[in-house]
Amino acid sequence: MQLHRVSSTLNKRTAKNVILFLGDGMSITTLAATRVYLGQKYGHMGEELKLSFEAFPYTGLAKTYCVDHNVADSACSGTAYLTGVKANSGTVGLSAAVKRGDCDGQRGGIHAVTGLIDWAQKAGKATGVVTTTRVTHATPAASYAHSADRRWEADTDLPPNSRCEDIALQLIRGRVGSQIDVVMGGGRKNFLSRTLKDSQGNPGYRTDSLDLIKEWQLNKKSRGGTPKYIYNRTQLLTLDFRAYDSVLGLFASDHLPYHLEATEDVPVLSEMTQRAIQMLSANKNGFFLFVEGGRIDTAHHETKARKALDETAELAKAVEAAIKMVNPEETLIIVTSDHSHTMTYSGYSKRGTDILGFTNRLNASDNLPYTTLSYANGPGYKPHEKFQRHNLMMDDMNNPDFTYPSLVPISRETHGGEDVAVFAKGPWSHLFTGNYEQNFIPHAIAFAACIGPGYTSCKL
Structure with a gap:
């Protein structure tokens, strides 16, 4: 018997800080296989090991289906666990009143739903988004954007004569996106016109002649801020965060490369997570940080299991790094997944x-x-x-x-349709036990952190 389970008491303090880790496509099968992968890498048999977050005191299972599909994609699931509203497949930050591709349903904001990032900002907290994918990809996009199609990442992706705003534009000009303090990941091309080249000589992807990176800097400065744009690992590791109040780090034209293939110019997930926490911790009201290990999913889609397990191990390292940097009594840490995959672990x-x-x-x-x-x-x-x-x-x-x-x-x-695991540590982490709908997660986080328009622990 684990003694901490016998002697532990429930932490009902208000969660000053919240870190939500998301392993995209991180099925329970992926977790079991990664334990062995990581253990064998260091001379153990492996099965007996635990990933950093598997030692958390509370666990649960979340049901991941969309409103219109029994197997979720990253857009509808992201909307669920970040805003608390179940959505249709392929849609981001919109209620199920909008079907995929319905630009008219997106416009006007009638069906737009906001969630944890918005609630944290309104509570005066610092906010951050870190990912190993494009920062406009479906999962991070669900934290700040409203799009009838997850693929509308840049204006080039929109239907002809469309009057909808693309996801990159919403990150720079949107009410929620423009106020995020730390954004790190890939996807530079979606912020630059085709007539421009990025720091690595790659052309932009946009057709509207915009330089959204420069616009981000000007917008922040116009509000009295001290922003900093960075694009490589050296800049990240040497950055004096005390000199800036916001950072945009775009470290690749597309997704960040897989960890097994990355060069020294590209930061790993744990480094981005650590730097984000450093910066966000300066806010006396606390922070909300969303961290995605997004390339677990892309590796599974390619059935490249070695890469998928390695990316899962990288997420576990990021969680471990975060635990060491925060006060566990006032920081709620959640680790979960958006959906599973079809990988099986079999034989004798x-x-x-x-x-x-x-x-x-x-x-x-x-x-x-x-x-x-x-x-x-x-x-x-x-x-x-x-x-x-x-x-x-x-x-x-x-x-x-x-x-x-x-x-x-x-x-x-394809993705799989079974439940995904939820691991919790910190204030009110006991709320995350049992089996529940995926869109319960942000409501429980909001309750613990006293943010959002709903019922919270501060109203007890």
Whole structure:
């Protein structure tokens, strides 16, 4: 029996700070496999290990479906766990009154829903968004934008003659987006005109001739702020945060590269998280920080399990780094996922067997080996050869780009529909136990932090 469970008391203090970590596509299967991956990396068998957040005292399960789909995408789920409202697939920051692609439904703000970032800002707290994807991608976008289509990241993506605002524009000009103090991730191209090139010589993607990075700087200065735009790891690590009150860090033209492929010019998730906490902690009223490990999801879509597990391990490192920087008595930390994936973990291998390799029991009935990890669908499908399953012994499974076997051929592996885990530590973390709808999460956070228009712990 774990003694802390016997002796622990409920923390009912107001959460001054809140950090919400989101592993995009981080299924429970992904967690189990990552334990082994990480453990074996350091000479252990692996199964007995816990990721940093798996040691949190309270856990629960969240149901992830959209209003109109039984398997969620990152847009409808992001709207749920960031605003408290279930939405339709493919839509960001809008109620289910708006179907995907309905520009008229987006305009006017009638169906717009705001959530944790907005509530924290109105309570006088500092706010931040950190991600390893484009900062305009569906998950981070749900924290500040309202879009009838998650793909409308830049004006170039909008339908012809559309009068809707793209997501990048909403980050710079929107009421919520423009007030975020720290934004870090990728996606520079969505902020620059095609006539401009970024710091690495990559052309912009916009067709409206705007330089939204420069506009962000001018807007912040016009409000009396001291903003700083950065675009590489050295700038991040050497930045004197005491000299600035807001930071925009765009470290790649598109998504940040996978950790296994990143150069020294690109910061890792834990570094961005640490720097964000440093800056946001200067606010005497506390802060709300949203951190996404977004490339877990993209790796799963490619059925590249090695990369997916490594990105999950990076998220765990970021959580561990955050824990060391905050007061656990006044900081609520939540770690969860938006949806699962179709990766399975099977066979009857002996302890110590390479999680990314073959099972070490008998071959399948066709006398060929099979992998411990595989997918229900995706690009890893390989056609039978002479009426026999593809022999995986012929492949280089140590290559990070090896696509793990899939049952159904499809160019991009799909999400899964099962519940995802929720881990909680800090004030009112006991609220996050049990099984609940995904859109319960932000309401419970708001209750603990005394933010938002609803019932809070300060009104008890």
